[in-house]
Amino acid sequence: MDPSSKLIYEKQLYVSLSNFCNGKGLFTSQKIEQNEIIIEIIGDVVEDDLTNVHNPYALQIDFRKYIIPKNITRYINHSCDPNCKIEILNDKIVLKSIKKINEFEELTYNYNTTEYDLGVDSFRCGCKSKDCIGIVKGFKYLSLERKIKLANLILPYLKILI
């Protein structure tokens, strides 16, 4: 096995029915502290436009660059008030907690912090947070105020756009 594809660190996670959509979600069975690396997103990296990538699990990591998760990270749902973020750490793409998380909580991140333009894959959010954006369309469509608010959570390629 290629050592670079090994997990950095993995929490006890499981897949169950989501609290936010009609599909599955990723949950933790243990407490997680703030700023912990939870799991590495492992998958194939594809360089193309989203319309050609055609994958519901595609996670954007740069302009015209996506990772298609192969592990359970493909089940992480969006929330406008998430408990995690996606971070690029020494060429690895990881899920990191941004707050304390209790056992049996669903893990979420804000898709607007990774996706530039979801196009036809835009969707109605079911997070029910008081600051819910309604339709999740991608970073491109956020107001400047929301972009600035998300500055600490967005991927590096989006930071140049603020």
Ligand SMILES: [Zn+2]
């Ligand atoms: Zn929402």
